[in-house]
Amino acid sequence: MEIHVEAPVTATEEPERVVEAIRTVFPDASLTVSDDRVTGEAQTLDTLRELLAQFQILDTARMLLHRRIDDGRLCFRLNKQAAYAGTVNFSEVGHPLGDITVTITGGDLPGLVDWLTETDGEKE
Numbered sequence: 001m002e003i004h005v006e007a008p009v010t011a012t013e014e015p016e017r018v019v020e021a022i023r024t025v026f027p028d029a030s031l032t033v034s035d036d037r038v039t040g041e042a043q044t045l046d047t048l049r050e051l052l053a054q055f056q057i058l059d060t061a062r063m064l065l066h067r068r069i070d071d072g073r074l075c076f077r078l079n080k081q082a083a084y085a086g087t088v089n090f091s092e093v094g095h096p097l098g099d100i101t102v103t104i105t106g107g108d109l110p111g112l113v114d115w116l117t118e119t120d121g122e123k124e
Contacts, residue, residue, distance in 0.1 A: 001104060007101065015038060059117070072109075080097055
């Protein structure tokens with residue numbers, strides 16, 4: 001499984017803050033900073049899973065993420081400002097400052113979504 005993350009850096013933003021926003025959700029990500037974008041690869045989704053449970057948005061996340069599986073990949077956007085503040089907020093429309101785009105390829109994507117969003121009652 002490959003986990004690619006990227007986010008734009010606008011003229012009014014400090015790249016370090018964009019990096020921090022991404023690392024809030026993907027602390028193990030190997031990131032590259034350019035003038036207008038931060039890109040990288042993450043190794044795990046453990047922190048995202050923990051945040052989804054912490055903020056009790058498992059049902060919403062499950063519905064949204066299953067809808068976002070297409071052509072062997074799962075692609076979704078997270079609000080960059082919310083991530084910087086330590087929360088998870090999915091973006092459907094897009095934010096003027098840009099979002100964190102996450103693209104996951106490989107493996108059992110429906111099973112991955114179920115794992116990310118399983119409730120305590122579903123865990124073995």
